[in-house]
Amino acid sequence: MSENxxxxxxxxxxxxxxxxxxxxxxxxxxxxxxxxxxxxxxxSRDNLADVIRGLPKVGxxxxxxxxxxxxxxxxxxxxxxxRAALIGAANTLIFRKDGIIHADNTDGYGFIQxxxxxxxxxxxxxxxxxxxxxxxxxxxxxxxxxxxxxxxxRLSNRTRNRADILQKEFGPKVKVYDWVKAGNMMDGAxxxxxxxxxxxxxxxxxxxxLDGLSSDAVVTDLVxxxxxxxxxxxxxxxxxxxxxxxxxxxxxxVPAFERWFGTRPVVxxxxxxxxxxx
Numbered sequence: 119m120s121e122n123x124x125x126x127x128x129x130x131x132x133x134x135x136x137x138x139x140x141x142x143x144x145x146x147x148x149x150x151x152x153x154x155x156x157x158x159x160x161x162s163r164d165n166l167a168d169v170i171r172g173l174p175k176v177g178x179x180x181x182x183x184x185x186x187x188x189x190x191x192x193x194x195x196x197x198x199x200x201r202a203a204l205i206g207a208a209n210t211l212i213f214r215k216d217g218i219i220h221a222d223n224t225d226g227y228g229f230i231q232x233x234x235x236x237x238x239x240x241x242x243x244x245x246x247x248x249x250x251x252x253x254x255x256x257x258x259x260x261x262x263x264x265x266x267x268x269x270x271x272r273l274s275n276r277t278r279n280r281a282d283i284l285q286k287e288f289g290p291k292v293k294v295y296d297w298v299k300a301g302n303m304m305d306g307a308x309x310x311x312x313x314x315x316x317x318x319x320x321x322x323x324x325x326x327x328l329d330g331l332s333s334d335a336v337v338t339d340l341v342x343x344x345x346x347x348x349x350x351x352x353x354x355x356x357x358x359x360x361x362x363x364x365x366x367x368x369x370x371x372v373p374a375f376e377r378w379f380g381t382r383p384v385v386x387x388x389x390x391x392x393x394x395x396x
Contacts, residue, residue, distance in 0.1 A: 127374075128157035129184060131161075142371055159181075179378040185254075196219045225366070227373060229258065237361055276314075311340070317349050
């Protein structure tokens with residue numbers, strides 16, 4: 119890419135109109151006075167490889183990848199980071215000047231940064247972590263919790279088979295519970311995470327009983343629409359420290375923006391306001 123080209127980045131998914139990533143990155147481009155653009159792109163699976171390989175030729179420095187393409191891009195990338203390989207998905211592509219397409223997954227980084235920012239006293243090694251859900255987000259969360267030293271992860275999913283698969287991949291630290299007995303996971307847990315869509319606008323309610331939840335636990339929900347989910351409200355009423363899911367979206371974007379545009383952006387209240395704007 120010639121030096122006088124305006125750097126371009128964007129997000130690829132299908133559908134993509136709902137994505138908050140354009141608002142997020144455009145805010146950073148403006149506040150950091152960077153001449154660049156961030157563009158949402160609705161791309162089908164059939165066209166994914168051709169589109170991605172063509173983007174560097176028109177000035178793109180990288181893209182975010184979202185549903186349903188996070189797994190498929192691993193086959194397109196020339197280099198895949200260890201954490202993206204472990205998670206089995208990538209959310210960030212970097213187009214290097216030597217032509218290499220580099221794939222990474224920053225979801226786990228975003229999750230941990232959000233938790234540490236929202237609950238500064240959180241200690242990952244203090245006790246077991248509980249995770250509801252065994253989808254792609256859950257994989258990133260499990261990998262990040264193992265990395266920061268959580269010794270036991272209790273996992274439950276509506277379809278048990280998916281949880282069993284994660285247990286086999288991540289090993290004995292992960293213990294699987296049947297969904298109908300998921301409430302039993304709370305005993306002694308110090309970190310509790312909802313990675314499912316339950317409680318999201320337009321989705322079923324989160325109905326798992328939280329009776330066994332300790333008031334010392336840190337509770338977070340990856341759902342951020344609504345920002346304050348019934349799950350978080352209930353946990354807060356029980357005395358828990360709660361952390362909403364928006365911060366994970368914001369923090370996972372930091373490493374990508376820095377790699378693409380050469381400036382490390384700041385996550386602050388102004389950014390949250392910009393992203394939450396209708």
